[in-house]
Amino acid sequence: xxxxxxxxxxxxxxxxxxxxxxxxxxxxxxxxxxxxxxxxxxxxxxxxxxxxxxxxxxxxxxxxxxxxxxxxxxxxxxxxxxxxxxxxxxxxxxxxxxxxxxxxxxxxxxxxxxxxxxxxxxxxxxxxxxxxxxxxxxxxxxxxxxxxxxxxxxxxxxxxxxxxxxxxxxxxxxxxxxxxxxxxxxxxxxxxxxxxxxxxxxxxxxxxxxxxxxxxxxxxxxxxxxxxxxxxxxxxxxxxxxxxxxxxxxxxxxxxxxxxxxxxxxxxxxxxxxxxxxxxxxxxxxxxxxxxxxxxxxxxxxxxxxxxxxxxxxxxxxxxxxxxxxxxxxxxxxxxxxxxxxxxxxxxxxxxxxxxxxxxxxxxxxxxxxxxxxxxxxxxxxxxxx
Amino acid sequence: xxxxxxxxxxxxxxxxxxxxxxxxxxxxxxxxxxxxxxxxxxxxxxxxxxxxxxxxxxxxxxxxxxxxxxxxxxxxxxxxxxxxxxxxxxxxxxxxxxxxxxxxxxxxxxxxxxxxxxxxxxxxxxxxxxxxxxxxxxxxxxxxxxxxxxxxxxxxxxxxxxxxxxxxxxxxxxxxxxxxxxxxxxxxxxxxxxxxxxxxxxxxxxxxxxxxxxxxxxxxxxxxxxxxxxxxxxxxxxxxxxxxxxxxxxxxxxxxxxxxxxxxxxxxxxxxxxxxxxxxxxxxxxxxxxxxxxx
Numbered sequence: 154x155x156x157x158x159x160x161x162x163x164x165x166x167x168x169x170x171x172x173x174x175x176x177x178x179x180x181x182x183x184x185x186x187x188x189x190x191x192x193x194x195x196x197x198x199x200x201x202x203x204x205x206x207x208x209x210x211x212x213x214x215x216x217x218x219x220x221x222x223x224x225x226x227x228x229x230x231x232x233x234x235x236x237x238x239x240x241x242x243x244x245x246x247x248x249x250x251x252x253x254x255x256x257x258x259x260x261x262x263x264x265x266x267x268x269x270x271x272x273x274x275x276x277x278x279x280x281x282x283x284x285x286x287x288x289x290x291x292x293x294x295x296x297x298x299x300x301x302x303x304x305x306x307x308x309x310x311x312x313x314x315x316x317x318x319x320x321x322x323x324x325x326x327x328x329x330x331x332x333x334x335x336x337x338x339x340x341x342x343x344x345x346x347x348x349x350x351x352x353x354x355x356x357x358x359x360x361x362x363x364x365x366x367x368x369x370x371x372x373x374x375x376x377x378x379x380x381x382x383x384x385x386x387x388x389x390x391x392x393x394x395x396x397x398x399x400x401x402x403x404x405x406x407x408x409x410x411x412x413x414x415x416x417x418x419x420x421x422x423x424x425x426x427x428x429x430x431x432x433x434x435x436x437x438x439x440x441x442x443x444x445x446x447x448x449x450x451x452x453x454x455x456x457x458x459x460x461x462x463x464x465x466x467x468x469x470x471x472x473x474x475x476x477x478x479x480x481x482x483x484x485x486x487x488x489x490x491x492x493x494x495x496x497x498x499x500x501x502x503x504x505x506x507x508x509x510x511x512x513x514x515x516x517x518x519x520x521x522x523x524x525x526x527x528x529x530x531x532x533x534x535x536x537x538x539x
Numbered sequence: 540x541x542x543x544x545x546x547x548x549x550x551x552x553x554x555x556x557x558x559x560x561x562x563x564x565x566x567x568x569x570x571x572x573x574x575x576x577x578x579x580x581x582x583x584x585x586x587x588x589x590x591x592x593x594x595x596x597x598x599x600x601x602x603x604x605x606x607x608x609x610x611x612x613x614x615x616x617x618x619x620x621x622x623x624x625x626x627x628x629x630x631x632x633x634x635x636x637x638x639x640x641x642x643x644x645x646x647x648x649x650x651x652x653x654x655x656x657x658x659x660x661x662x663x664x665x666x667x668x669x670x671x672x673x674x675x676x677x678x679x680x681x682x683x684x685x686x687x688x689x690x691x692x693x694x695x696x697x698x699x700x701x702x703x704x705x706x707x708x709x710x711x712x713x714x715x716x717x718x719x720x721x722x723x724x725x726x727x728x729x730x731x732x733x734x735x736x737x738x739x740x741x742x743x744x745x746x747x748x749x750x751x752x753x754x755x756x757x758x759x760x761x762x763x764x765x766x767x768x769x770x771x772x773x774x775x776x777x778x779x780x781x782x783x784x785x786x787x788x789x790x791x792x793x794x795x796x797x798x799x800x801x802x803x804x805x806x807x808x809x810x811x812x813x814x815x816x817x818x819x820x821x822x823x824x825x826x827x828x829x830x831x832x833x834x
């Protein structure tokens with residue numbers, strides 16, 4: 154029996170060795186994106202940018218890992234806009250496809266469950282767009298997760314930026330908030346905005362909620378109208394914001410609206426049209442005011458996909474940049490080594506600005522921009538550091 | 540007007556708009572149940588397809604409001620009849636649970652078929668110039684007026700058809716007895732088709748109005764709205780047309796009032812609890828009558 158077992162073990166080892174020897178040297182990287190479900194535009198941008206980043210690296214001969222060049226292979230999984238499928242996709246990528254690292258999911262409500270799987274399986278996961286602090290924090294100890302990173306700023310920063318913007322730039326002393334209470338991202342940033350706005354001397358006159366997939370906001374908006382705010386904050390996703398603004402206008406609400414980075418998809422303009430003209434939102438980068446590093450990315454992306462890259466695309470591209478750099482500096486295709494290299498990466502110059510991870514945090518330090526919607530376009534308005 | 544009155548009038552208008560749309564969909568559930576004692580769970584998705592027909596007519600054909608509405612109703616009616624002929628008719632003598640499973644299957648088919656063709660949410664252009672009147676603080680939009688009046692109009696027409704015309708009489712007769720009424724020369728298949736056509740056509744109208752009021756549409760929009768309309772029909776007394784309308788306005792009213800008083804997370808919870816209590820007190824719904832099952 155023992156002999157049979159050791160023989161089996163031996164043959165398995167041999168076959169493993171043979172396949173590793175015989176196969177072309179590639180590195181597998183996973184992507185989890187919202188390709189279907191309620192925010193397919195986010196998933197499409199993520200996949201496009203991922204494919205572009207990988208194509209560029211492979212065209213240059215691959216990544217230099219140690220002494221040899223290795224090609225990158227991309228495995229894209231759809232999470233169907235569902236939390237459980239995000240976790241399942243992470244599980245599949247890690248155990249079945251045996252990827253070296255994962256990029257995505259993007260929305261916080263999907264990134265949080267996927268990050269739990271990555272953390273427990275000790276595989277690096279970089280979420281491009283999830284700004285909720287919980288994504289990179291351990292739920293029980295509240296300490297940073299070891300393997301989960303992000304390529305964007307976090308909501309406490311963004312909420313602070315927006316509170317300051319509303320008070321100082323818009324001179325709005327009274328604000329109302331309408332947010333999706335069932336979504337981690339929306340709820341997190343609404344609360345941070347409220348705390349910061351009140352700390353800076355503003356007054357929150359209405360703090361109204363709804364639940365994902367609601368279409369009728371008339372009761373809440375009527376309440377908001379009754380409270381007479383100077384500005385209304387909608388930290389909600391691009392597929393819901395147009396409905397909220399249109400219904401508010403029909404109820405005779407005329408005050409300006411502001412939003413957060415969840416507004417940043419070009420789909421917002423298709424769905425909302427002229428109703429959104431003149432409003433502001435905070436986001437990760439401005440395509441019309443980008444650094445030289447970003448210019449090349451923007452032209453290449455436009456050439457490949459016929460549209461300006463939105464913030465998800467830019468952040469996904471940066472997430473891959475971070476990953477490529479850390480794989481090369483790790484010098485071997487090993488999950489643990491890549492993790493260490495990523496955490497200690499020196500300043501990285503990305504499309505969305507410079508970033509660097511601090512020793513005790515998985516959230517990069519970077520700045521935000523405020524964009525204004527003007528004539529159906531996102532236009533750079535100002536830089537923002539709280 | 541005092542501010543409180545303005546506020547509550549505004550909320551009442553919101554409720555009336557929501558209730559009108561629920562009512563149009565609830566009618567389809569109740570009519571099919573009345574005739575076939577079958578719950579057509581695909582009905583919410585017919586409503587969704589109606590909204591997409593509206594999108595096609597408005598964007599690709601560039602039609603104005605009235606032709607869009609007519610075309611959508613016609614398309615939805617055709618879809619309803621096709622579904623009945625292909626999916627439900629072969630099962631008319633099968634156990635009722637088979638028909639319900641088929642209905643669920645048809646619903647899932649419609650959702651995923653639409654998803655395959657239109658994975659992105661679609662925006663419906665403003666077909667009507669939106670005017671908002673300010674009546675002493677209460678905002679009344681032209682869209683609200685059209686939705687409420689059109690829904691009420693369609694409901695009155697339907698009520699007239701069912702209670703005052705030969706077709707309506709045939710429908711009521713068939714819902715009474717499916718064995719002997721056909722023997723007296725009432726064309727069973729035709730009347731059932733007409734029922735599905737009317738029900739689906741109304742869902743198409745609801746889809747158009749919903750798409751105008753909430754102009755971002757997606758393939759899953761019919762699920763929750765469909766359930767709510769179904770519950771309206773049950774509360775009003777399923778099989779009873781006037782009951783479905785009453786049920787829908789009650790549900791719309793409760794939903795708006797709950798969201799106005801409590802955090803909106805409580806909305807479905809409070810609304811459905813109230814409706815369950817109502818069902819406990821009146822198991823056959825508000826206008827429903829207890830019917831002894833023939834064995």
